[in-house]
Amino acid sequence: MTNDPRPTITLALLGFGTVGQSVVRILAIGDVAGVVLTHIFNRQVARKRADWVPSTVQWTESIDDIVNSDADIVIEVVGGVNPTAEWVRRALEAGKSVVTANKQLIAHQGSDLLALAQSKGVELRFEASVAGGIPVLRALQEGLSGDRLVEVRGILNGTCAYILSRMQKHGASFADALREAQQAGYAEADPTEDVDGADAAAKLAIISAVGLRRPVKVRDIATRSIRPIETVDFEYAKELGCTIRQIARASIDDGGDRVFAAVRPALVQLASAFGQIEGSQNIVSVRGVHGGETTFSGSGAGGGPTAVAVVSDVLSIRRTLVGAPGLATPMARQIYPVSSDFVAPHYVRFIVNDKPGILAQVTSAYSKFGINIDGVLQLPRFRKDRLPFVTTLEECAESMLDKALAEVARSDYHVQPPLALPIFA
Amino acid sequence: MTNDPRPTITLALLGFGTVGQSVVRILAIGDVAGVVLTHIFNRQVARKRADWVPSTVQWTESIDDIVNSDADIVIEVVGGVNPTAEWVRRALEAGKSVVTANKQLIAHQGSDLLALAQSKGVELRFEASVAGGIPVLRALQEGLSGDRLVEVRGILNGTCAYILSRMQKHGASFADALREAQQAGYAEADPTEDVDGADAAAKLAIISAVGLRRPVKVRDIATRSIRPIETVDFEYAKELGCTIRQIARASIDDGGDRVFAAVRPALVQLASAFGQIEGSQNIVSVRGVHGGETTFSGSGAGGGPTAVAVVSDVLSIRRTLVGAPGLATPMARQIYPVSSDFVAPHYVRFIVNDKPGILAQVTSAYSKFGINIDGVLQLPRFRKDRLPFVTTLEECAESMLDKALAEVARSDYHVQPPLALPIFA
Numbered sequence: 001m002t003n004d005p006r007p008t009i010t011l012a013l014l015g016f017g018t019v020g021q022s023v024v025r026i027l028a029i030g031d032v033a034g035v036v037l038t039h040i041f042n043r044q045v046a047r048k049r050a051d052w053v054p055s056t057v058q059w060t061e062s063i064d065d066i067v068n069s070d071a072d073i074v075i076e077v078v079g080g081v082n083p084t085a086e087w088v089r090r091a092l093e094a095g096k097s098v099v100t101a102n103k104q105l106i107a108h109q110g111s112d113l114l115a116l117a118q119s120k121g122v123e124l125r126f127e128a129s130v131a132g133g134i135p136v137l138r139a140l141q142e143g144l145s146g147d148r149l150v151e152v153r154g155i156l157n158g159t160c161a162y163i164l165s166r167m168q169k170h171g172a173s174f175a176d177a178l179r180e181a182q183q184a185g186y187a188e189a190d191p192t193e194d195v196d197g198a199d200a201a202a203k204l205a206i207i208s209a210v211g212l213r214r215p216v217k218v219r220d221i222a223t224r225s226i227r228p229i230e231t232v233d234f235e236y237a238k239e240l241g242c243t244i245r246q247i248a249r250a251s252i253d254d255g256g257d258r259v260f261a262a263v264r265p266a267l268v269q270l271a272s273a274f275g276q277i278e279g280s281q282n283i284v285s286v287r288g289v290h291g292g293e294t295t296f297s298g299s300g301a302g303g304g305p306t307a308v309a310v311v312s313d314v315l316s317i318r319r320t321l322v323g324a325p326g327l328a329t330p331m332a333r334q335i336y337p338v339s340s341d342f343v344a345p346h347y348v349r350f351i352v353n354d355k356p357g358i359l360a361q362v363t364s365a366y367s368k369f370g371i372n373i374d375g376v377l378q379l380p381r382f383r384k385d386r387l388p389f390v391t392t393l394e395e396c397a398e399s400m401l402d403k404a405l406a407e408v409a410r411s412d413y414h415v416q417p418p419l420a421l422p423i424f425a
Numbered sequence: 426m427t428n429d430p431r432p433t434i435t436l437a438l439l440g441f442g443t444v445g446q447s448v449v450r451i452l453a454i455g456d457v458a459g460v461v462l463t464h465i466f467n468r469q470v471a472r473k474r475a476d477w478v479p480s481t482v483q484w485t486e487s488i489d490d491i492v493n494s495d496a497d498i499v500i501e502v503v504g505g506v507n508p509t510a511e512w513v514r515r516a517l518e519a520g521k522s523v524v525t526a527n528k529q530l531i532a533h534q535g536s537d538l539l540a541l542a543q544s545k546g547v548e549l550r551f552e553a554s555v556a557g558g559i560p561v562l563r564a565l566q567e568g569l570s571g572d573r574l575v576e577v578r579g580i581l582n583g584t585c586a587y588i589l590s591r592m593q594k595h596g597a598s599f600a601d602a603l604r605e606a607q608q609a610g611y612a613e614a615d616p617t618e619d620v621d622g623a624d625a626a627a628k629l630a631i632i633s634a635v636g637l638r639r640p641v642k643v644r645d646i647a648t649r650s651i652r653p654i655e656t657v658d659f660e661y662a663k664e665l666g667c668t669i670r671q672i673a674r675a676s677i678d679d680g681g682d683r684v685f686a687a688v689r690p691a692l693v694q695l696a697s698a699f700g701q702i703e704g705s706q707n708i709v710s711v712r713g714v715h716g717g718e719t720t721f722s723g724s725g726a727g728g729g730p731t732a733v734a735v736v737s738d739v740l741s742i743r744r745t746l747v748g749a750p751g752l753a754t755p756m757a758r759q760i761y762p763v764s765s766d767f768v769a770p771h772y773v774r775f776i777v778n779d780k781p782g783i784l785a786q787v788t789s790a791y792s793k794f795g796i797n798i799d800g801v802l803q804l805p806r807f808r809k810d811r812l813p814f815v816t817t818l819e820e821c822a823e824s825m826l827d828k829a830l831a832e833v834a835r836s837d838y839h840v841q842p843p844l845a846l847p848i849f850a
Contacts, residue, residue: 216760338684
């Protein structure tokens with residue numbers, strides 16, 4: 001977070017649903033300096049009001065209260081195009097910057113709204129509209145601005161990833177997996193927008209505009225449903241080393257004038273990053289002429305991750321508003337002390353001149369330092385006078401393991417010093 | 426790239442090696458508007474001068490020429506701390522912003538240099554110093570600024586990734602894999618800085634400062650060499666579903682005052698994104714309190730990717746200098762036409778009421794539209810009156826495949842319509 005001493009800016013929030021509440025929680029936890037929430041707008045505000053929200057916040061059911069407030073930034077997390085588009089337009093016209101998580105709004109009206117923002121000298125940000133907490137739009141727009149990006153592929157819809165990974169892993173039919181997704185809160189009662197591709201198409205349109213710099217109409221993006229996928233397709237895909245996911249893909253041809261874009265189920269390598277995406281995880285991979293392929297993955301949905309994207313946009317606008325337009329100075333001059341004493345499961349490999357009692361001695365040294373053995377591995381066919389074997393250990397502090405191994409190392413049967421490696425899940 | 430109509434800013438380049446040449450190439454290709462290269466500094470400039478560089482560029486062996494020039498931004502891609510630190514300091518003092526790819530410089534002197542830049546009202550950027558073309562610093566600093574990051578893990582050294590993946594895949598010894606890495610240009614004659622961990626430690630120190638907001642001294646980060654890893658360790662690791670990579674890791678405890686940081690070889694899951702990193706690929710994964718885990722991967726080294734990071738930093742500073750401090754307006758108002766006619770290998774699944782001649786009819790339809798069959802799959806044990814089989818096809822345009830399938834679909838043996846899915850590598 002920032003600890004910039006410059007002025008505080010004020011925020012108004014439209015929508016106190018899952019994402020809105022997460023935004024308020026992040027702000028309220030108090031490690032976001034320099035911004036203060038002054039208004040929350042929601043329908044039926046009496047029912048929504050929460051006592052953990054700071055009492056200084058003004059609750060309202062009237063959009064006029066927001067437009068006429070002195071809030072610097074309006075955060076829109078209501079969703080939908082109507083009447084949200086009108087609210088965002090009024091906020092921009094009133095000279096407020098807007099941060100939104102609304103993919104449909106940006107996919108359909110982004111160009112117009114950005115032009116309006118520019119004409120008013122304010123900003124419109126929408127990182128949360130694509131891939132939730134993964135800062136992919138910023139990465140495309142800023143971090144890779146020195147490249148010429150020519151292709152984007154993504155898994156952008158959590159409902160499809162959930163359904164397809166249930167079908168893959170449990171042999172569930174599409175109908176059963178959809179029902180499970182609905183029960184788990186991953187799918188709407190009417191799943192059309194997700195499973196037939198419109199949700200991913202809206203996100204792909206935004207990525208195409210920002211990353212490829214090729215704005216396209218959402219309705220021009222051809223979509224195919226995942227509904228015709230059968231259990232047997234996962235069996236055949238597995239024979240090919242693959243699984244099936246809904247893939248959103250856009251590319252430009254050599255001249256750069258023609259955009260290819262589509263959303264459809266596709267086979268992806270089981271062992272690839274795409275093949276391992278499940279549930280609400282999203283992944284986006286881009287290819288540039290100079291930099292090759294770069295991949296981003298993380299939480300594509302959920303209140304917390306989406307709110308992180310919203311608050312990050314707010315802080316970015318704040319830096320412009322308070323006249324610190326570059327990056328926040330990232331390095332405080334205070335230097336922190338460092339420990340390397342991580343706690344982790346461990347792999348310890350010994351190479352010994354075998355004789356009776358070695359394992360007993362090793363395990364007793366572990367025991368002395370409170371270290372639990374998870375397993376012992378000894379593959380066949382090695383020479384007895386140069387015998388490698390491995391112990392795997394439950395979580396232990398590296399410092400304790402070092403002590404146990406120092407004790408063991410005194411013995412004369414080691415052909416080489418024991419090798420300890422942490423195991424990362 | 427940007428098509429901002431605002432003023433052009435001027436650049437001076439220190440170092441015309443691999444990265445420097447790639448920077449000039451990206452600038453010279455002409456799709457980077459708004460910046461112009463005016464100076465190139467290098468030792469023995471007569472030997473370095475290249476005729477493909479625009480003749481307007483002034484070549485020099487004198488750092489004074491750079492400091493006294495009117496360049497807005499100095500790009501430092503020389504490397505090393507001496508005398509580079511002094512050059513960067515002089516450029517900042519002369520009121521120039523600096524973009525550098527120099528990890529040692531930033532890891533050791535980043536705090537001081539950033540303070541100097543701030544006092545002069547200029548910027549110091551160093552995205553290219555960590556993970557080459559992957560915009561991970563910007564993502565941590567801006568895109569995830571709304572989160573509180575508590576852990577970072579990365580594979581940040583390409584030499585180690587190359588050596589360890591050779592050992593894993595070819596059963597090579599460390600010594601042989603190192604020799605191959607040296608022959609392939611992945612390792613220096615003296616590989617100490619890479620294989621013993623100092624290179625990754627410098628990068629980890631930068632990530633800790635930027636991402637965790639905890640600056641640490643590079644020499645406080647404990648490192649362990651990959652030299653003691655033996656071929657047998659990969660055999661045992663495989664038994665555990667793992668492989669071995671050099672991992673740089675930092676985290677902060679609950680209070681946030683204590684930093685854990687270390688660089689060492691570790692076991693990682695074979696099927697994980699970390700387990701699949703090879704050669705010059707880098708990966709960084711961060712965990713935040715609100716947003717969970719986010720992962721970035723791509724080209725961690727090489728002229729092109731590193732130059733992309735450098736040019737992206739240049740363009741970002743340019744936006745500040747020309748008074749467009751927010752993000753570049755990403756959506757031109759021109760809307761592009763869209764085609765969904767991707768060319769890809771395909772999977773086509775049929776479910777038929779079996780009878781003789783079906784495969785002949787299918788293959789002849791493919792042939793008619795110029796589509797080559799890669800393979801035919803028919804798993805046993807299915808009912809003959811509801812028989813699924815699959816053809817895999819070499820690369821073909823979706824539109825051609827649709828035509829072939831429309832022809833096949835007329836027949837009466839289909840229990841369900843054929844299902845065509847692209848196959849992504």
